[in-house]
Amino acid sequence: MTETDATRAGEVTVEVPRHPSANDHESHEVVFDVDGLTVSYGASRALENVSLTIGAKQITAFIGPSGCGKSTFIRCFNRMNDLIPTARVEGSVLYRGEDLYAEDVDPVEVRKLVGMVFQKPNPFPKSIYDNVAFGPRVLGMKDKLDDRVEHALRQAALWDEVKDRLTASALSLSGGQQQRLCIARCLAVEPEVILMDEPASALDPIATSRIEDLMHELKRAYTILVVTHNMQQAARVADRTAFFSVTQGAEGQRTGILVEYDETNKIFTQPSDKRTEDYVTGRFG
Amino acid sequence: MSAVATRLRTHDRGARIRGALFVGLLLLSIAIGFLALGTLLIDVLSKGLNWTGATVDRVLLLESPSADPAIAGARPAILATIYLGILVLLFAVPIGVGTAIYLEEYANKDRWYNRLLEVNIQNLAAVPSIVYGILGLAFLVRGIGLGRVLLSGALILTLLVLPTVIIASREAIRAVPDSIRQAAYALGATRWQVVSRQVLPNAVPGMATGSILALSRGLGETAPLLLVGALTYVSFDPTLLGDFTALPIQIYQWIARPQEEFRIPLAAAGIIVLLMILLTLNAFAIWIRNRYQRTW
Numbered sequence: 001m002t003e004t005d006a007t008r009a010g011e012v013t014v015e016v017p018r019h020p021s022a023n024d025h026e027s028h029e030v031v032f033d034v035d036g037l038t039v040s041y042g043a044s045r046a047l048e049n050v051s052l053t054i055g056a057k058q059i060t061a062f063i064g065p066s067g068c069g070k071s072t073f074i075r076c077f078n079r080m081n082d083l084i085p086t087a088r089v090e091g092s093v094l095y096r097g098e099d100l101y102a103e104d105v106d107p108v109e110v111r112k113l114v115g116m117v118f119q120k121p122n123p124f125p126k127s128i129y130d131n132v133a134f135g136p137r138v139l140g141m142k143d144k145l146d147d148r149v150e151h152a153l154r155q156a157a158l159w160d161e162v163k164d165r166l167t168a169s170a171l172s173l174s175g176g177q178q179q180r181l182c183i184a185r186c187l188a189v190e191p192e193v194i195l196m197d198e199p200a201s202a203l204d205p206i207a208t209s210r211i212e213d214l215m216h217e218l219k220r221a222y223t224i225l226v227v228t229h230n231m232q233q234a235a236r237v238a239d240r241t242a243f244f245s246v247t248q249g250a251e252g253q254r255t256g257i258l259v260e261y262d263e264t265n266k267i268f269t270q271p272s273d274k275r276t277e278d279y280v281t282g283r284f285g
Numbered sequence: 286m287s288a289v290a291t292r293l294r295t296h297d298r299g300a301r302i303r304g305a306l307f308v309g310l311l312l313l314s315i316a317i318g319f320l321a322l323g324t325l326l327i328d329v330l331s332k333g334l335n336w337t338g339a340t341v342d343r344v345l346l347l348e349s350p351s352a353d354p355a356i357a358g359a360r361p362a363i364l365a366t367i368y369l370g371i372l373v374l375l376f377a378v379p380i381g382v383g384t385a386i387y388l389e390e391y392a393n394k395d396r397w398y399n400r401l402l403e404v405n406i407q408n409l410a411a412v413p414s415i416v417y418g419i420l421g422l423a424f425l426v427r428g429i430g431l432g433r434v435l436l437s438g439a440l441i442l443t444l445l446v447l448p449t450v451i452i453a454s455r456e457a458i459r460a461v462p463d464s465i466r467q468a469a470y471a472l473g474a475t476r477w478q479v480v481s482r483q484v485l486p487n488a489v490p491g492m493a494t495g496s497i498l499a500l501s502r503g504l505g506e507t508a509p510l511l512l513v514g515a516l517t518y519v520s521f522d523p524t525l526l527g528d529f530t531a532l533p534i535q536i537y538q539w540i541a542r543p544q545e546e547f548r549i550p551l552a553a554a555g556i557i558v559l560l561m562i563l564l565t566l567n568a569f570a571i572w573i574r575n576r577y578q579r580t581w
Contacts, residue, residue, distance in 0.1 A: 083470060085393055112473035122464035124483060135472035138482065182468070189472055 028055030031193060031223050032077060036091035039072050039081060046072045047256040049091070052242060059215060059224045061234035061264065064244030065279070069256025070227045073244070074195050076100075077225060078114040079107035112139060115191035119198040121178035123170035123185075128153075128162050131170045131181055135189035148188055156184035157214050176207025183214065187222075194218065196226040200233065212237050231280060234264060241267040243276045329560070333553030345554050349520040350535065354546035359555050362535035365435060365515075365523040366562065369531060370504055372439035373446060378496050380443075381450030385492075388451075389458040390480050410448035417445045418512030426513055433514025435529040441509050446499040453495020457488040490577035497570035501563045507533040532559045 032054040039047040047069035054060050062070040072081065079100060081087040093100045100110055123131050132149040136142065149166075153159040158180040162173070170181055179199060186194060196215070200208040215224055215237050228234050234241050242261040246254050260267060260276045271277045286294075295301060348358025384406075392399040421441030425431045431440075461484050469479040515530050517538040523529040530538075532555060539552040 078471060080467065080471065083467070085395060108473055108475050111471055116471035118464060118467060118471075120464060122462075122468045124465060124468065125487060134469070134482070135474075138469075138472065138474045138478045185468075185472065 028058055030054070031056045031096060033094040033097075034076075034091070035094070037073070037076060037093060038090040039069065039076065040088045040090075041084065042086040044253060045255045047244075048247075050258045051091075052258065052261045054223065054225065055240070056223050057219055057221070058239040059219050059226060059237050061238030061241045062225070062227045062244060063229075063231060063234050063241060063279075064256070064259075065246060067254055067256065068244035068246050070244045071197055072256065074197055074225055074227050077193065077195055078111045078116055080111075080116065082107050112189060113191055114193040114195060115186035115189065116195040116197070117179070117182050117186055117199045120202050121175055121182055123173070123178050123181050125169065125171055127167045128170050128173070128181060129166040132185050132188045135185060139189055141189070152184040152188035153181075155187050155218070156180045157210065157217070158184055174207070176203050176210060179203060179207070179211060180214065183211075183218075187218075191222070193223045193225065196224065198227050198229055201229055208233070231268075235268050238264045240264055243267060243271075243273075243279060245275050245279070326560075329553050329556050332549045333555075333557045334550075345551065345558065350518055350538075351520075354544055354551055357539075357547070357551060359532065359535045359551075359558065361519045361521060361523055362530045362532045362555075363558060365438075365519075365529045366504055366532040366559070368435060368523055368525075368529075369439050369442060370500055370562075370566075372436070373442045373500055373503055374496065376439065376443040377446050377450050377499070378492075381447050381496065382454050382492055384447075384451045385454030385458055386480060386485070389455050390476070390484065406448050406451055410452060414445055414506050415508040415512065417441055418509030420444070421509060421513040432526075433516075433528065434526045435523050436525050437513045438510050438515055438529060438531065441513050442503045442506065445506065445509060446496075446503040449499035449502070450492075450496050453499065454488070454492040457491025457495065458484060460491060461487045490573055494570045494574045497566050497573075501566040501570075504531075504566075505533055505559070505563060507531075507537055510534060532562075 030053045034053070035051050037047065037050040038045065050073060062073060064070050075081045076089060076093055077095075077100070081089060089101055095110075095113070099105070124134060126134070129149055132152050133145055136145060136148050141148065150159060150163075153162060158177060161177060162168075162181075170178065173181060179202075183194075183199075200211045203211065212233065215226070218224060219239075226234075226237065240262065241264040243259045244256050245259045247257055248254055260271060260273045262272070266272075267276060268280050271280060345358045346363065347360055348356055349360055350362075351357040388399070388403065388406075392402070394400065394403075418441065421437060421444075425437045425440055426433055431437045465483050465487070466479055469483045474482070510531050511534060515534050516528050517530060517534060519528055519530040521527075536552050536555040536559065539547040539555065542548070
């Protein structure tokens with residue numbers, strides 16, 4: 001607990017990356033260590049027995065066909081699955097050695113450390129300023145709120161576009177701007193990790209490329225996990241990529257499994273599993 | 286005509302006629318509603334406004350009921366209806382909104398007691414108002430000995446409109462997209478913060494509209510008030526714990542009188558006042574809806 005706090009406090013103003021050029025997994029400190037993770041909704045199993053580790057200040061992509069559980073998986077990292085009454089999570093997700101699913105862990109505290117950006121831009125129907133300020137306000141980070149908002153908007157590469165109309169409704173922004181606003185909103189509470197669930201799938205190619213540029217910027221200071229349908233996107237942004245697939249059970253029930261997890265480069269050029277190869281070459285999914 | 290030209294012309298006349306007939310039926314349904322309403326309004330307005338005009342209206346608003354139709358008024362009834370409206374809003378809105386928040390945001394719908402609650406609320410909305418009146422008589426007036434007072438009437442009207450307020454508030458809460466809740470949760474907001482800062486502000490217009498419409502239905506009620514002892518002759522301004530009457534009851538009483546003057550213009554004028562109160566409420570509800578309506 002205290003160790004976590006210390007780590008966080010030290011990162012409040014981090015702009016300089018701790019590992020500027022390192023790309024190999026081993027040299028990165030481990031942020032998440034997932035072991036034997038199984039997620040069920042009621043009687044149906046969405047994801048079975050997933051184990052992997054995720055390094056700090058990297059972009060890790062989760063790819064795979066529809067229904068492979070990659071969205072379910074990413075929601076395990078900030079306990080968003082807790083909001084679904086029937087969801088049950090087994091196994092462990094260690095965040096810097098602490099199990100996020102331990103009995104006495106408060107999901108609300110988890111979500112302060114692990115922010116999330118959703119598939120469809122979902123700004124609050126409030127002003128641009130109030131959107132970004134919402135998180136700091138509910139978390140009681142009210143000192144220098146204006147600076148916080150500006151800083152977050154700058155980090156999300158949105159400041160120049162909105163600085164003259166901070167009181168305008170967030171819904172008046174374009175889709176791509178709304179998504180960057182959602183990223184700014186997430187950054188304003190100074191998380192350590194950002195989860196992105198298909199952050200660009202509702203956007204046009206230009207807005208998409210801006211989001212991808214932004215991800216490259218952000219990984220200097222944040223650990224980013226991203227679910228994507230778009231394999232090119234994974235290839236462009238991710239340091240490491242996990243390929244999920246679906247297995248069909250005896251009674252037709254579909255369960256997601258982790259097939260392969262490696263350097264992005266390796267996943268796309270010389271995958272070790274036949275199923276990965278079929279998927280990335282477009283023969284399946 | 287060339288083959289193409291023929292192809293481009295209407296072939297199935299029957300289908301066209303059936304389509305036109307359908308539109309005709311729809312227009313007929315609208316016409317029936319409008320005719321009934323229009324007849325009622327014109328009838329009431331002609332009878333209530335014509336006769337010696339302004340003096341009657343002034344007397345109606347300012348005077349107490351009297352055996353002499355020339356000086357009879359509905360002041361206690363009008364005041365009581367307004368008091369009832371305010372009290373019902375004060376009681377029904379907090380309880381109704383609270384129930385709606387619990388059912389939508391907190392209740393686990395897999396639990397049998399929550400499902401039972403839901404079904405019961407739906408059914409309560411369909412219970413005849415006279416039944417509420419009997420409940421009020423047995424429980425409020427006699428059971429806890431509140432007596433035949435304005436407060437009893439307000440409480441029983443509260444019970445009457447409560448299911449409608451709850452249902453309307455639930456609809457309003459449900460209309461707030463889940464993506465908003467998720468966004469707030471993902472920022473580390475607690476459930477209370479999500480509900481109080483995101484869900485409720487966005488649901489207020491819908492809840493206000495629904496509550497006002499429910500209220501205007503309640504204010505037009507006569508039966509439950511009769512049972513909890515609203516009197517037909519009250520010659521003093523109402524108080525919370527005193528005898529009371531209400532506008533619909535006053536109108537009913539005037540219509541039942543043998544003298545023609547009580548019916549026209551007094552009852553008619555009373556109806557106009559009641560309609561004005563209700564239409565004002567409804568207009569206010571529509572204004573709120575248009576003013577704060579949000580498209581997602």
